[in-house]
């Protein structure tokens with residue numbers, strides 16, 4: 343009995359415990375992630391030149407679920423196109439002009455729509471360059487299945503699947519991407535991954551057009567103090583790209599997004615197991631003392 | 643045909659639990675990868691949102707989340723509470739209720755993965771002849787003394803702390819404190835082969851402490867569950883949440899009068915939550931806040947038609963002497979499996995043979 347009370351007391355102690363100032367949102371926190379979903383590394387300064395590929399860099403504001411700013415890098419485009427997964431039909435595809443700070447985009451409707459697909463495009467006589475990314479507005483909304491299935495430009499890199507809401511790409515994880523040309527899967531196509539920390543890897547698509555890439559374990563072990571919030575330190579950008587000649591044109595398409603530090607780095611399985619065992623030990627008195635057997639069979 | 647497949651209510655419930663364990667832990671295989679594809683985000687059972695393969699989320703996740711972000715943080719900005727702020731929470735409750743209405747608290751006894759796991763651990767305990775411990779006078783003390791804990795956890799960890807965190811009073815790490823101590827988070831992720839949630843967060847004292855509590859609870863549940871039935875359910879805030887709504891679902895436990903009740907207390911003995919009221923009371927009071935609608939009391943009540951599982955006007959199951967007689971042949975009310983006993987009884991005439 344005492345041990346049980348103890349366990350209960352432990353469980354409730356959070357209620358009365360003193361509080362000290364601390365600010366940490368926690369990358370793996372399910373509920374917490376909503377205020378800083380994937381693709382919104384809050385407060386991060388414009389990326390240094392870690393890639394020559396075109397990028398769409400998103401920036402949201404804390405608590406802002408309907409608006410974000412998308413900066414276009416390495417590509418000249420007058421507008422970005424935002425495709426939404428749900429919402430009113432006429433708002434499913436909207437062009438936003440690119441200003442000095444980038445394009446100020448909105449979710450499909452004020453309280454609806456989570457997954458949005460963003461594209462910027464630069465076309466000259468012989469080349470088409472496309473930058474693309476996904477943006478999560480943190481509103482309730484449909485799954486992006488249909489949004490991703492619809493072709494949005496000629497050469498595409500399509501996440502298959504996107505990390506679901508409140509999740510993100512992470513170091514040391516394998517993710518699949520589909521490469522399409524004019525809506526058809528491209529087999530044997532090379533996809534290159536570059537990360538903000540300087541890693542570079544390639545994969546080739548299989549017969550179904552899928553390339554599987556492993557996110558490198560390349561976060562710097564010690565975080566630089568001061569310059570950015572802990573949130574930003576745990577996330578970095580990456581870009582995938584693929585190129586193809588077709589119909590006398592050169593197509594280059596990039597998909598960029600963020601990936602985060604392997605959460606196991608900040609976690610200890612040893613401590614976890616230790617407390618599990620503590621709980622087990624605490625419960626053993628329950629097993630020892632046997633109840634006097636009053637023979638339930640007597641009721642029959 | 644149905645009779646041969648499911649000769650007893652328990653057998654039927656077992657089949658449902660196996661199916662629901664699959665849906666609540668591995669359901670994404672069927673329903674799909676994205677959160678929006680899930681069955682719902684407001685399930686009245688601890689189907690954990692941290693489990694990357696589940697088929698739906700428990701209602702406590704959006705509740706903590708909305709109290710934290712949509713109410714707490716919004717109050718700071720607007721300096722008042724508006725209808726707009728509580729709307730998402732009301733919608734969550736409404737979604738919850740759409741599910742809850744259908745089978746009410748049977749979400750605990752029939753669907754919840756953590757309930758099912760605890761029950762199976764208990765079965766192992768009975769198989770190995772570990773003595774059953776109960777919350778009753780003379781053993782662990784009256785069950786009434788434990789009951790308030792789940793209400794405290796619900797109010798404190800699901801509503802109060804997330805609200806205070808949203809208001810900026812408590813640190814950010816306390817935004818979803820119940821999830822942090824929830825054993826289902828650890829248990830269901832482990833079932834998908836993921837040890838991430840078992841590992842404790844280093845460098846954040848709050849998260850570390852709360853995670854340590856969760857792991858201690860899980861350890862306690864694994865071993866304590868061998869002797870004490872449903873140890874975590876007794877303090878589960880979702881049980882408290884569900885019992886707020888329990889009279890609003892047509893599915894309920896009915897013991898209209900005590901006329902034929904022989905006060906034999908077998909139902910209480912059969913009850914995994916050690917609820918004394920089911921034998922000592924009738925009417926409203928017999929359907930206690932702790933009830934998980936598992937139906938064991940109805941199965942083990944030896945009097946015809948005294949305890950019933952009802953959905954609206956329909957009695958889905960009704961206690962009967964005949965059913966009881968057949969049932970105790972295989973399993974005693976306290977869950978002891980009969981073959982073990984048979985060895986014991988058969989040994990008696992042979993005088994001095996060792997106990998099983």
Ligand code: SF4
Nearest residue numbers: 690691700821824827
């Ligand atoms: S941790 Fe527990 S309360 Fe939180 S989502 Fe998972 S099951 Fe629900």
Ligand code: SF4
Nearest residue numbers: 750754757875878881
């Ligand atoms: S009381 Fe038990 S069965 Fe019900 S939700 Fe809680 S853990 Fe699950």
Ligand code: SF4
Nearest residue numbers: 913933934936937939
């Ligand atoms: S009162 Fe009956 S239905 Fe409710 S938990 Fe106890 S045995 Fe199960």
